[in-house]
Amino acid sequence: MTLEPVLTAEEMRAAEQRAITAGTSEWELLQSAGKGCAAEITAFANGKRVTVLCGPGNNGGDGYVIAEALRKKGVSVRVVALTEAETPTAAKARDCYNSDVESAHSDVEGDILVDCLFGTGLSRPLDPDAHHLLMRNAALHQTVVAVDLPSGVVSNTGEILNGELPKYDYTFALGSWKNAHFLMPSSALLGKRIRVGLGLEFGDVSGHLFGKPAPTPPDFNAHKYSRGMVAIVGGEMHGAAILASEAAMRAGAGYVKLAGDTEHPAVPADLVVDPGPLEEVLGDKRLDAVLIGPGLGRNDTAKAKLEAVFVSGKPAVFDADALHLITPAMFETSERRCHVLTPHEGELAVLCEAFGIDRNTKLEKARKLAETTGCVVAAKGADTIVAAPSAPIRFFKPASSWLSAAGTGDVLAGVVVSRMAAGEPPLEAASQAVWLHGEAARQLGPAFTAGELARQMRHALATCL
Ligand SMILES: NC(=O)C1=CN([C@@H]2O[C@H](COP(=O)(O)OP(=O)(O)OC[C@H]3O[C@@H](n4cnc5c(N)ncnc54)[C@H](OP(=O)(O)O)[C@@H]3O)[C@@H](O)[C@H]2O)[C@@H](O)CC1
Ligand SMILES: [K+]
Numbered sequence: 001m002t003l004e005p006v007l008t009a010e011e012m013r014a015a016e017q018r019a020i021t022a023g024t025s026e027w028e029l030l031q032s033a034g035k036g037c038a039a040e041i042t043a044f045a046n047g048k049r050v051t052v053l054c055g056p057g058n059n060g061g062d063g064y065v066i067a068e069a070l071r072k073k074g075v076s077v078r079v080v081a082l083t084e085a086e087t088p089t090a091a092k093a094r095d096c097y098n099s100d101v102e103s104a105h106s107d108v109e110g111d112i113l114v115d116c117l118f119g120t121g122l123s124r125p126l127d128p129d130a131h132h133l134l135m136r137n138a139a140l141h142q143t144v145v146a147v148d149l150p151s152g153v154v155s156n157t158g159e160i161l162n163g164e165l166p167k168y169d170y171t172f173a174l175g176s177w178k179n180a181h182f183l184m185p186s187s188a189l190l191g192k193r194i195r196v197g198l199g200l201e202f203g204d205v206s207g208h209l210f211g212k213p214a215p216t217p218p219d220f221n222a223h224k225y226s227r228g229m230v231a232i233v234g235g236e237m238h239g240a241a242i243l244a245s246e247a248a249m250r251a252g253a254g255y256v257k258l259a260g261d262t263e264h265p266a267v268p269a270d271l272v273v274d275p276g277p278l279e280e281v282l283g284d285k286r287l288d289a290v291l292i293g294p295g296l297g298r299n300d301t302a303k304a305k306l307e308a309v310f311v312s313g314k315p316a317v318f319d320a321d322a323l324h325l326i327t328p329a330m331f332e333t334s335e336r337r338c339h340v341l342t343p344h345e346g347e348l349a350v351l352c353e354a355f356g357i358d359r360n361t362k363l364e365k366a367r368k369l370a371e372t373t374g375c376v377v378a379a380k381g382a383d384t385i386v387a388a389p390s391a392p393i394r395f396f397k398p399a400s401s402w403l404s405a406a407g408t409g410d411v412l413a414g415v416v417v418s419r420m421a422a423g424e425p426p427l428e429a430a431s432q433a434v435w436l437h438g439e440a441a442r443q444l445g446p447a448f449t450a451g452e453l454a455r456q457m458r459h460a461l462a463t464c465l
Contacts, residue, residue: 001125001210001212001214002211003210003394004176004195005176005177005202005205005207005209006176006177006178006179006181006182006206006207006209006212007176007178007179007202007210007358008155008156008178008206008207009178009205010068011205011206012155012175012176012178014201015175015200015201015203016029017294019184019198020107020378021384023185024199027089029198029200030058030061030062030093030158030177032199033062033065033091033198033199033363034061034063034065034066034068034069035065035069036172036174036197037062037066037174038066038069038070039069040172040194040196041070041075041112041114042070042192042363043082044077047060048111048442049076049077049078050066050070050075050077050078051077051080051110051137051317052067052077052079052080052114053080053114053115053117053133053151054067054080054081054090054101054116054169055083055089055116055117055151056084056085056090057119057120057121058081058089058119059096059116059117059118059120059121059137059147059151060081060090060117061085061087061089061090061116062146062174063079063083063093064079064090064093064094064097066377066438067079067099068093068097068146070094071098071099076276077095078102078108078110079100080101080102080103080133081094081101081102081103081107081139082104082117082130082133091250094169095303100258104133104228106361107136107332108397110140110397112141112142112143112145112456113145113239114145115134115138115144115145115146115168116147117130117151118149118151119133119147119151119155120148120149120178121427122149122151122152122153122161124161125231125241126151126161126162128150128209129234131162132383132385133343134166134198135164135165138171139166139214140279143169143170143175144167144168144169144170144278145168145171145172146168146171146172147174149171149180149181150166150168150172150189150190150390152453153180154179154180155179155180155190155280157179157180157183157363158179158180158186159185159361160185160186160189161410163187165242166189167191168189169192170192171192171193172195172389173195173196174198175197175200176195176202177193177395179363179395181386181395182209182382182383182395182398183362183363183395184382186265187382188398191320193397201402203237206305207393207394208395209394209395209396209397210345210386210394210395210431210434210435211435213428215419215432215465217465218254223254224255225254227254227255227422228252228253228254228255228288228289228419228420228421229253229257229286229292229305229375229421230255230256230288230289230324230418231258231281231282231314232244232246232248232256232257232264232285232290232292232417233259233260233278233289233290233292233296233309233416234258234259234260234261235260235297235301235321236296236297236299238267238295238350239264239295239299239407240295240298240320240410241258241260241262241265241294241410242258242264242266243410243411243451244291244294244319244410244414244417245447246260246268246271246411246454247412247413247414247418248291248410248414248415248418249270249408249416249418250418250435250455250457250458251255251414251415251419251436251458252418252422252460253417253418253421253422255272255273255286256272257271257274257281258271258272258273258274259274259282260273260274260275261275271424274346279308280304282309287314288314288420289314289315289316289320289417289420290309290316290317290460291313291319291370291414291416292305292306292309292314292319293319293320293321293322293323293395293413294321294410294413295321296320296322296325298321298325301397302321302322302325302460303325306318306330309328310331310356315337315339315420315426316340316417317339317340317342317416317420318342319341319342319409319412320341320409320410320413320455323343323347323351325343326351326354328354328367329356331374336428337375338354338375338388338425338426339373339375339376339426340375340416341342341369341373341375341376341377342380342409342412342413343376343377343378344380344409345379346364348362348366348377351369352369353411355369355372355373357369357372362385365379366385366386366393368381368391371387373425375389375424376388376426376427377428378416378433378434380412380414383395384396384399386416386430386431386434388426388427391427394433394434395433396438400442400444402445403438403441403443403448406439407449407450408450408453409456411437411453411454412433412434412437415432415436415437416429416430419433423436434455435459437453437460439463440453440457441453441456443459444456
C-alpha cells in the first residue's frame with residue numbers, strides 16, 4: 001500500500017520553511033518547481049506555441065522560470081503578466097526571463113496556456129480583470145495547464161471562488177499533493193494530475209493519497225472461518241442486501257451469511273441465508289463482522305435489528321437506512337468499538353445533525369464525525385474521503401463517473417465488511433474497499449450495473465495480489 005502526503009497550504013509552507021532553514025533557498029525551490037514543470041510541458045510542446053500567464057506571487061515566479069526554461073529549449077513562448085512580480089523571488093525570476101513580458105491587456109493566441117496566476121497563496125476571488133484574462137486566453141488555446149492549482153481554487157477545500165473556471169488538461173502539483181487536488185468541485189477541473197517533486201521532507205501530515213493496497217491472500221491452511229465470516233442483515237428490500245452479499249463474497253471473506261428470511265429469486269446458491277433469530281446469528285463466536293443498512297428500511301423492526309447489532313459488540317459497517325436510525329445513545333450504551341460508517345452526502349448531513357456537528361465542508365464534517373463517534377467514516381461521492389479518529393484523512397484518485405448508479409453504495413458496503421472480516425483494521429478495510437470499488441469500475445468501463453460491479457470485485461482484488 002502506498003500513502004503519498006496530501007497537504008494544506010499551511011503544511012506546504014511549513015515544509016518549504018524547513019527546507020529553507022536546512023539550507024535550500026526559496027530561489028532553488030522555485031527553480032526546481034519551474035524546471036520540473038517545463039520538463040513535463042516539453043513532452044507535449046513540440047512545435048507548439050506556449051503562453052504563460054504570471055501572477056504577482058511565487059506561482060507567477062514559477063511561470064517566469066517555466067518560460068525561460070522552455071525558451072532555452074527553443075519552444076515559442078510568450079509571457080503575459082497580470083501585475084508586477086511582488087515577492088522578491090518572483091521578481092528575481094522575472095528578471096531572469098530573457099525576453100519581453102506583455103501586459104494583461106493583450107489577448108494571445110497560442111496552443112498551450114500555462115496558468116501561473118495564483119497557487120496556494122490565493123486569498124480571495126479573482127478580480128474581474130484577472131478572471132477575464134484567464135477565461136479569454138483559455139478559450140484561445142487548445143491545451144490548458146494549471147501550475148500547482150487552477151487560479152481561483154482554494155487549496156485547502158477545493159472550493160472554486162469565481163464560479164466558472166476553465167477545464168484544465170493538466171495540473172502539476174508542486175512538491176506535494178494539496179487537498180484541492182482530490183476534493184470537489186476543483187477535482188473535476190484538473191485533467192491529468194502530475195506531481196512534480198521538489199525533494200521536500202513532510203513528516204506528519206493531515207492527509208494521505210491512498211494508493212494500490214496490498215492485501216494478503218489466505219494462508220496455506222486457511223478455511224472458510226479463518227478467512228473471515230460476515231453477516232449481512234437483511235431488511236424490507238432484499239435486492240440491496242443481496243448485492244452487498246455478492247460483493248462481500250468476492251472481496252476476501254470466506255463465509256458470507258445473509259441474516260433474514262429472504263426467498264428472493266436473486267439469492268445465489270453460494271450465499272447462505274439464515275432466517276433464524278438475529279441475536280443468534282450475531283451471537284456466533286465465529287462471526288467477524290456485520291453489515292447493516294442496505295435495504296433495511298426505517299420501521300421499528302429495522303430499529304430493533306440495529307440495536308441488536310450494537311448490543312452484539314461485533315465490528316460493524318453501518319450504511320444506508322442504518323445511518324438514518326443511528327443515535328448517539330446507541331454508542332453510549334454499547335461496547336465502544338471502531339465501526340465504519342459509509343454515508344453519502346445526504347446521509348453525512350443527517351449524521352451531523354444527529355450528533356450535533358456544525359461544520360461547513362465535507363472534509364471537516366467527516367473528520368468531526370469520526371472524532372465524535374470513534375468510527376471510521378467513508379464519506380462517499382465523486383471525491384470519497386476516509387476519516388478516522390486521530391489519523392490523517394485518506395484521499396483517493398477520482399473514480400469512474402459511471403459509478404453514479406443505483407446499488408453501487410451497497411456494493412461498497414459489502415466490500416468494506418468483507419475486508420474487515422478478512423482481518424483488516426477498520427481504516428484499512430474502508431480504504432481498501434474504496435480503492436477496489438474504483439478499480440472494479442475502471443475495469444468495467446461504461447454503463448455497468450451494480451451486480452456487474454459486485455461480480456467484478458474479485459478481478460479488482462486480483463490486481464493487488
Ligand atoms: N511552497 C513551496 O514549497 C513552493 C511554492 N511554490 C509556488 O509558490 C506558490 C505560492 O506562492 P505565494 O505564497 O507567493 O502565493 P501565490 O499563489 O503566488 O499568490 C500570492 C500573491 O497573490 C496575491 N493574491 C492572492 N489572491 C489574490 C487575488 N484573488 N487577486 C489578486 N491578488 C491575489 C497575494 O496578495 P495578498 O493576499 O497578500 O494580498 C500574494 O501577493 C505555490 O502555489 C507554488 O506555485 C514553488 O515555486 C516552490 C515551492
Ligand atoms: K495556477
